[in-house]
Amino acid sequence: MVGSGRHGAALGATLAGMTTDYLTRAELRRSGLTRRSIQDAVRSGALIHVRRDRYLTVEADDMYVRAVRVGGRLTCLSLLGALGVFVLENRALHVHIDPRGSRLRDPADRRRRLRLAAAEISLHWSALLEPVGQACTVSVVDAAAHAIRCQPPRAAVATLDSLLNRGLLTRFDLRRIFAALPARFAVLEHLVDPRAESGPETFVRLLARSLGCEIALQVRFDGIGRVDLVLDGWLVVECDSKEFHSDWAQQARDRERDAALAALGYTSLRFTAAMIMYRPDDVLAALRGLLAAHRTH
Incomplete structure (x- = not known):
């Protein structure tokens, strides 16, 4: 509650939109507030006395x-x-x-x-x-x-x-x-690429780069849609951007996409976000093994 009267109006005008900047006591005084009205605003919760000579509105984000x-x-x-x-x-x-x-x-x-x-x-x-x-x-x-x-x-x-x-x-x-x-x-x-749409996708791209792969990002297939990465022209890699599994309906759609890509001669490999970010060695081993097997044929 900001308060009423002249000081309340002054405080309201000063605090309007003030959720990302702090104010000093001198600025509050210049806006027309008295020492007493500043104290009242802090007691009422309209202002947070964050630290010495630093004030924020109660609407300010807690991390701020x-x-x-x-x-x-x-x-x-x-x-x-x-x-x-x-x-x-x-x-x-x-x-x-x-x-x-x-x-x-x-x-x-x-x-x-x-x-x-x-x-x-x-x-x-x-x-x-x-x-x-x-x-x-x-x-x-x-x-x-x-x-x-x-x-x-x-x-x-x-x-x-x-x-x-x-x-x-x-x-x-x-x-x-x-x-x-x-x-x-x-x-x-030199490794930054703004086409990446998720952190896990970036991780896989960098892992594939370490294997010397030819990498294509955000490739679109007619009737299927866009995929995250295509490696060496044949291996489609999809990266789950969420740490936990998606619902069954989404998993069913993913399987349909994999089958449609297989009909075009592509192999699909999917990784969860948790595996990509916290078990990158396993992801790297999977990529290396599949790519090596394909190159020997």
Whole structure:
């Protein structure tokens, strides 16, 4: 509840749409609020006193609140996952901290100092490529740069594929990111392909590349539809984008597609997302065995 009267109206105008930026006490005062009305807004729940001189509206996303309370901004896998971008897995709160930052606090309590050993949190200390003022998050460009450092190479490429596929990054952004990263990451830039429509698809593409396959992506067959990958011109590989099995109706449609592809002389191989992401050696062995058997005939 914002309140009533002149101060309530001032607070309502100040908070309108303010769910991704924080405000300082000075800004609240300049908007017409008094010290007392700020305190009342915090007590009523209209404002969250996140940390010293940092206020957010109650509608702000909880991850934003927790990141600002620590003393920084949401970034990396936490931000990208919230945007629907592929990340391999994430259990931590990823927070960017200014290199000059200090007085880090527990994400659940602004009165307690941060104890990294007791919190699932990952801190990113770096200068930003794109300053963001009082935003509760870094830019997508900086989140991508952090995610490259935070994940294994295949997962990093899959994240970048997802960002480009969704239009959240451009090739120009990609060049800026890799120009700012240590040289050891440069090889990953040339592996990015925005045609990939899921993280598992990227994983399989990279595994197939390591086998020296000829790879075609997102191939369309008349009367059948589009398939994820075709290897060496004959092996169709389909990648389940979900970690768990699809329903029976979908499985029946998949079998019909496999039969239609077989009638055209193609062999189909399907992998679940869990197998692709967590048992890549088994996927690689299956691809290697099937390709080798075909090449000997």
